Amino acid sequence: MLTPVFTFNGKSIPCFCGYSDSGTITYELLAAMLQFMDKLNLFDRSDGVSPFLLSNGHSRFELPFLEYITCKDHLWRLCIGVPYGASWQVGDSAEQNSCCKMALTKAKRNLFEKKESLGLEGTIEKTDIVGLVTYAWEQSYSRWELNKKAVAE
Numbered sequence: 001m002l003t004p005v006f007t008f009n010g011k012s013i014p015c016f017c018g019y020s021d022s023g024t025i026t027y028e029l030l031a032a033m034l035q036f037m038d039k040l041n042l043f044d045r046s047d048g049v050s051p052f053l054l055s056n057g058h059s060r061f062e063l064p065f066l067e068y069i070t071c072k073d074h075l076w077r078l079c080i081g082v083p084y085g086a087s088w089q090v091g092d093s094a095e096q097n098s099c100c101k102m103a104l105t106k107a108k109r110n111l112f113e114k115k116e117s118l119g120l121e122g123t124i125e126k127t128d129i130v131g132l133v134t135y136a137w138e139q140s141y142s143r144w145e146l147n148k149k150a151v152a153e
Contacts, residue, residue, distance in 0.1 A: 004134055013040060017130055027065035030055075038074045050075040096140045096150060103139035107132045 004015040016036045020026045034053070037043070043051040053069070053076050061080075069076040111132065112122040124132070140146070 004137070008042060011040065011042065013042065015130075019126070019129075025060070027060040027062040030060070031065045031068045034068065034074070034076060045075075050077045052077045052079065054079050056080070096143070096146050099143075099146070100136050100140035103136040104132060107135040 006013045006015075016033055018029050018032055020029055037051075045051075055078060061078075068074070069078055108124065111124065111128060115122050
C-alpha cells in the first residue's frame with residue numbers, strides 16, 4: 001500500500017498519521033501536526049507573515065498547544081470557527097460524508113473477508129486503520145469534482 005503524498009508549493013508532503021486513545025483531536029495532536037508542517041518548512045516566514053490555522057471550537061486549546069503556536073520561532077495565527085457549525089469546512093458535504101461512510105464500510109468488509117480467507121481473526125487492529133481510511137478517502141474527499149461542488153454550495 002502506498003502512503004498518501006500531497007504536493008504543495010513543489011514539495012512532496014507525506015501523510016501525517018497520529019491518533020489519540022479517545023479518538024478525538026487533542027492538543028498534543030494539534031501541536032504534532034503543526035510541528036510536522038514546520039519541520040517540512042512548508043511556509044515561507046521570511047516576509048514576517050505567519051501561517052494561518054482555522055480550527056473549530058471542538059479543539060482542545062490547552063497551554064502546551066498555545067505555547068507552541070505563540071513561540072516566535074514558529075509562530076502561527078489561530079482563528080477559531082463556530083463549534084457546531086460545519087458549513088465553513090472546505091470539502092464538507094453530505095454527499096462526500098456519505099461516500100466516505102459507504103467506502104469505509106466496504107473497506108472493512110473486504111478486510112474481514114481477506115482475514116477470514118487467511119484463517120485470521122476478523123478484527124480491526126490499529127495497524128489496519130491507515131489502509132481503511134486511505135481507501136475511503138480516495139472514494140470521497142479526494143474527488144475534486146465533489147470538493148468544488150461543496151465549496152460552491
